């Protein structure tokens with residue numbers, strides 16, 4: 001599959017998580033591109049079978065959690081109808097920030113397949129399993145879509 005990993009990062013943690021996801025997918029033989037949102041290769045994104053979208057957790061630690069720099073994610077073109085998985089890094093407590101990222105992806109027309117939180121001090125814990133699960137889910141959805149197209 002063609003896999004695009006797109007992220008926002010201010011201090012490098014989410015960039016590191018993005019590179020780890022990209023490496024895990026590449027190791028499994030997928031064609032992978034990884035960029036910050038403002039530098040996305042739009043041709044690659046347009047052809048991608050699976051998109052990972054990631055950012056950092058913004059909030060006041062105990063409340064008000066939201067995806068950081070969500071405006072830039074909302075500018076992201078080209079994920080309409082594509083299986084899209086979300087990832088967020090955080091420091092201490094991220095509340096329901098994943099729900100916020102799911103909303104952003106859905107607003108852009110992405111087909112939300114789930115997401116994961118990653119504690120910045122524990123990277124790369126959980127990255128490989130998350131990547132594999134997203135690849136499996138995308139494969140399943142694409143299989144279903146291909147069948148639906150064939151049946152039409």
Ligand SMILES: Cc1cc2nc3c(=O)[nH]c(=O)nc-3n(C[C@H](O)[C@H](O)[C@H](O)COP(=O)(O)O)c2cc1C
Pocket residue numbers: 008009010011012013014015055056057058059060061062063065089090091092093094120
């Ligand atoms: C303005 C601001 C608000 C933050 N709010 C939270 C928060 O509510 N909960 C939390 O666990 N981490 C919070 N963080 C920490 C970041 O989410 C965390 O360090 C993240 O890994 C940063 O990602 P980056 O290095 O890709 O920019 C906040 C950071 C900033 C700059």
